[in-house]
Amino acid sequence: DTGVSQDPRHKITKRGQNVTFRCDPISEHNRLYWYRQTLGQGPEFLTYFQNEAQLEKSRLLSDRFSAERPKGSFSTLEIQRTEQGDSAMYLCASSPPPRYGNIQYFGAGTRLSVL
């Protein structure tokens, strides 16, 4: 078990470009979460999948953001037409089935810088 894996670790892009991040959860974890963390703040929830179904989306997730989890395995988070305000650390977490409690395991994150 190698933990939650996120790729890339760092991404620098120009304003207006599209970016895509990938998250590979711990195997057999059926729930997957995306959070965003800006400097000096705690992580804020973006969206949540149970298997391949996207069950909740935050109001923070504007129309420029889309997330998928095809086949209930890895997930991608895409940001279209990036803005400087999108600069943040994007964290992915996964958790096992409910009988183990809502314990979320986090990846190392993808740090996005929009120039």
Added chain:
Amino acid sequence: AQSVTQLDSQVPVFEEAPVELRCNYSSSVSVYLFWYVQYPNQGLQLLLKYLSGSTLVKGINGFEAEFNKSQTSFHLRKPSVHISDTAEYFCAVSGGFQKLVFGTGTRLLVSP
């Protein structure tokens, strides 16, 4: 809806001294409570959790926390800190098998 308040943005302490990081939560339902630690440029690592049962929970690296329902608190404590404990600590709450709601974090600064 849930919310978390971490009262101290920064806590300086000398090595081998005890420390307490404060966390208060607000929730209209039964909660699960967590403390995570974040080292620079890294993700979050789970320190400890309260799901049910004993209100005193022990975690990794010698940390412990006590769930106090009447005071809606979940303070983190360690009897003797090390330089390596310098990091950002986040308290979080969830109302079930859902998203975590985090506080703004407390930076623990341990000096020799």
